[in-house]
Amino acid sequence: MWCRDSGLTERGDPMADLQRLPLHDLHVEHGARMVPFAGWEMPVQFEGVMAEHLHTRAKAGLFDVSHMGQVLLKPRTDMATLAAEFEALMPVSVAALAEGRQRYGLLTNDQGGIRDDLMFANRGDHFYVVVNAGCKDADIAHLTAHLGDQVRPVTDRALLALQGPRAEDALAQLVPAVATMRFMDVLTADTLFGPLWISRSGYTGEDGFEISVPFGGAEGLARALLAMDEVAPIGLGARDSLRLEAGLCLYGHDIDEHTTPVEAGLTWAIQKSRRGGGFAGDARILRELSDGSERLRVGLLPEGRAPMREGVALFAADGTPVGTVTSGGFGPSVGAPVAMGYVAAAHAAVGTPLFGEVRGKRLPVTVAALPFIPASYKR
Amino acid sequence: MKYTEEHEWLRVEGDHVVVGITEHAATQLGDVVFVELPELETQVATGDEVVVIESVKAASDILAPVDGEVVEVNEELASNPGLVNEDPTGRAWFFKLKVEDLSVLDQFMDEDEYADLIG
Numbered sequence: 001m002w003c004r005d006s007g008l009t010e011r012g013d014p015m016a017d018l019q020r021l022p023l024h025d026l027h028v029e030h031g032a033r034m035v036p037f038a039g040w041e042m043p044v045q046f047e048g049v050m051a052e053h054l055h056t057r058a059k060a061g062l063f064d065v066s067h068m069g070q071v072l073l074k075p076r077t078d079m080a081t082l083a084a085e086f087e088a089l090m091p092v093s094v095a096a097l098a099e100g101r102q103r104y105g106l107l108t109n110d111q112g113g114i115r116d117d118l119m120f121a122n123r124g125d126h127f128y129v130v131v132n133a134g135c136k137d138a139d140i141a142h143l144t145a146h147l148g149d150q151v152r153p154v155t156d157r158a159l160l161a162l163q164g165p166r167a168e169d170a171l172a173q174l175v176p177a178v179a180t181m182r183f184m185d186v187l188t189a190d191t192l193f194g195p196l197w198i199s200r201s202g203y204t205g206e207d208g209f210e211i212s213v214p215f216g217g218a219e220g221l222a223r224a225l226l227a228m229d230e231v232a233p234i235g236l237g238a239r240d241s242l243r244l245e246a247g248l249c250l251y252g253h254d255i256d257e258h259t260t261p262v263e264a265g266l267t268w269a270i271q272k273s274r275r276g277g278g279f280a281g282d283a284r285i286l287r288e289l290s291d292g293s294e295r296l297r298v299g300l301l302p303e304g305r306a307p308m309r310e311g312v313a314l315f316a317a318d319g320t321p322v323g324t325v326t327s328g329g330f331g332p333s334v335g336a337p338v339a340m341g342y343v344a345a346a347h348a349a350v351g352t353p354l355f356g357e358v359r360g361k362r363l364p365v366t367v368a369a370l371p372f373i374p375a376s377y378k379r
Numbered sequence: 380m381k382y383t384e385e386h387e388w389l390r391v392e393g394d395h396v397v398v399g400i401t402e403h404a405a406t407q408l409g410d411v412v413f414v415e416l417p418e419l420e421t422q423v424a425t426g427d428e429v430v431v432i433e434s435v436k437a438a439s440d441i442l443a444p445v446d447g448e449v450v451e452v453n454e455e456l457a458s459n460p461g462l463v464n465e466d467p468t469g470r471a472w473f474f475k476l477k478v479e480d481l482s483v484l485d486q487f488m489d490e491d492e493y494a495d496l497i498g
Contacts, residue, residue, distance in 0.1 A: 049435040050410040237409070237436055305413045305460070307433050330412040330435050337412075359415075359431065 015041055021066050022158045022215045023222055030226070030233045038133035040067040042236050049237035053332040056204055056242055057373075060164035061234035062225050069136030070154035070212055073120075073127040073147060085147055086120075086127065091261060091279045093271040097122045102184045102199045104269050105129075106261055107139065112284030113257040114264065115142060117249065119210075121186040121199060128186070128197060130159070130210070132251045157197075158218035163208030163242075165376065166230040171198075171209055174224055178209060183377035193217030193224075203239065205246025205375045244338060245331045247299060247370030253310060254297060254326045254340055262288035263342065265297045265370070295323065296348040299368040300339040300356070302328075306363060307337040308356040314343055315355045315362060322347045325356060331372055338372050339365070380468075381484050382493035383444050388468060389484055395450060395475045396484065400432075400441065403497045405467040408434040411460045416452040417474060423447060430473050432463065445483045447476030 015034070018041040021027070027034065032043035043064065046052060055061055075082035083094040092105045102121040109115050116135040121128045131139045143151045162171055172179045175189045181200040189196045194214035202208040213221050225231045240250065249255045255264045262285060270289070277286055302308045312325040328339030339356075347354060350369045355362040381389040386404035390397040405411070413433035423429055423443040430441035452474045456462060462471040488496065 044436075045409065048410055241435060305457075306415065307413060307438075309438065330410075330433070332410075332435070 019067075021064055022218050023064050023066070026219055026222055027064065027233065032233070032235060035236075037236060038067055040133065042067060043233070045235040045237045046233045049235070049241060050332045052232065052234045052238035053241050055232045056164045056206060056234055056238060057333050058164070059230040059232070060162055060166040060170050060208070060228075061204075061238070062222065062231050063161040063163065063234050063239055064158070064222070065161050065210070065239075066158040066218075067133040068159055069129075069131040069133065069139060070157055070159060071129040071131065071140060071143065072152040072154060073129060073143070073150050074152055075126065076148070076150050079122075079125070082127070082147070082150060085150075087274070087279060089143070089146055089280055091270045091274050091282065091285055093273050094120070094127070096271065096273060099124045100186055102186050102201055106266065106269060107142065108261070108279060108281040108285065109257055110280055111257075112260040112281030112288070114251075114255045114259055114261065115139070115257060117251055117255060117266075119199070119201060123186060123188070123197075128212075134252055154212070156215055157212045158215055160211045160213060160218070160222060160225075161202050161204075161208060162211065162225060162231070163202045163204040163206045163234075165207060167206070167208040168378070170225060170228050170231050171211075173228065174221070181209075181378075183207070183379050191217070191221075193221040196221075200378065203246075203248055204242035205248070205371055205373055206242070207376055207378045241329055241332055244327055244329060244340065245333055245371065245373040246375060247340070247372065249297075249340075250327055259297075259342070260285055260288055260293060263293040263295055263297060292345060294345055295342045296345055297326070297340060297342055298348050298350075299370040299372060300325065300328070300341055300354075301366050301368040301372075302337040302339065302356060303364040303366070305337065306358055308339045308358060308363070308365060312339070312341075312356045312358060314341060314365070315357065316347055317353060317355070322354065334372050340370070343367065380490060381487035382490070382496075383487055384496065385442055385444075386497075387441060387444055389444055389487060390472075391481060391484065392475065394481065395477055396445065396447065396481070397472045397475050398429075398441065398444060399472040400463065400467055401493070401497075402467050405464050405471075408432065408436070408439060408463070410435045411463040414456040414460045414463065414473070416454070416457060417449045419449055419452065421449045423449060423476070432460075441473055443476070444487070445476065445478055447478040449474050450477045451475040
């Protein structure tokens with residue numbers, strides 16, 4: 001048997017020169033299969049992708065996302081000045097974000113492409129930012145070039161995510177205050193695991209939390225959560241299928257420096273106050289906001305059982321090439337293959353019948369609304 | 380039972396060779412969600428891609444271990460691909476090849492040799 005895109009037989013030592021998570025041994029103890037990802041040795045699965053995915057949607061899943069970049073932005077003078085400087089890098093309102101609240105942001109380049117997507121929170125006297133692992137170094141360099149020594153990478157904290165309908169019950173046993181949080185709230189809690197920086201958000205479409213914890217407290221916190229019946233450890237495999245069903249973009253696949261926020265269907269992240277410009281790439285992004293973009297990110301539902309994965313070419317009924325799949329696989333909660341991709345705007349309406357070329361055969365696929373599974377955030 | 384380095388098992392049934400994947404391979408693949416089987420009466424040569432297996436993680440191929448003709452395929456896998464994880468060495472056989480000379484199987488590993496390969 002020969003694997004097309006993940007070799008069964010390892011050549012050399014693929015784990016050489018990789019960074020290890022602070023919870024590495026805990027993962028191995030729980031039966032994790034570790035794989036290289038973005039320079040880290042990461043747990044791709046524990047019990048199995050399908051079971052972990054369904055467990056997260058039914059109960060609560062614990063994810064180790066410590067490979068992601070945590071950064072503090074501490075104002076040199078005041079928060080308003082820093083917010084204005086940060087806004088020059090993103091088509092997103094920073095100034096209007098209230099203390100104790102978190103928001104989705106996009107670092108753009110001068111061509112209107114996306115350098116990275118991120119989450120940022122106003123924590124009173126500073127901003128707390130979480131960026132993608134693969135972009136971390138470039139982001140910190142970019143932020144530092146514009147914001148100088150206000151940029152302080154966090155190097156002594158793990159990041160855990162607890163996601164699913166039972167996440168609140170579970171975390172509230174350790175931190176009762178989380179029960180009062182709404183979607184995209186943030187708070188700091190002093191616990192026996194150290195000061196936790198908690199946000200009510202995540203990357204699965206489920207209610208849940210992301211928890212920044214000092215290295216010294218990470219294992220204790222993870223063990224306390226995993227000791228609860230409703231909590232199971234979840235790997236990167238299920239993280240990917242969960243976010244795909246939730247219609248959330250994976251940086252480097254569904255969005256990158258050549259896709260704009262408008263093409264990516266992320267205009268909801270651009271507040272009205274920013275639609276006058278004053279950010280990197282504003283000329284193109286504002287033009288696309290008013291005139292539309294040539295292509296759009298869409299959901300895709302393949303008709304049969306064959307998954308359409310990243311790279312599958314898409315065609316209109318008359319054989320014209322119209323786009324490409326950027327993420328795809330099997331959706332365990334949907335019970336069928338699901339995908340996302342970019343198609344020419346004329347073919348982007350929900351319900352448009354297209355064809356995806358899988359191993360030389362053109363198979364029917366329909367443009368579908370995102371998300372595939374409705375979000376269950378606690379608003 | 381014989382084993383290939385590509386983690387297939389081969390079982391002789393009369394003058395046919397039944398082909399499946401090992402438990403080790405099924406575990407490595409993870410949850411199988413789609414199986415594409417060959418057409419009956421296809422003539423295959425050693426190394427041809429005969430079956431596509433899609434798991435939640437990746438697409439893989441089963442290669443023809445020897446030359447032969449596909450005489451039977453396991454249609455149950457099309458409707459129930461999860462069988463590959465449940466019973467890889469039993470009910471989840473993939474296809475049967477008619478071969479001219481069964482001695483071609485002598486080149487493959489026996490159970491002990493395969494156990495050594497996967498450690």
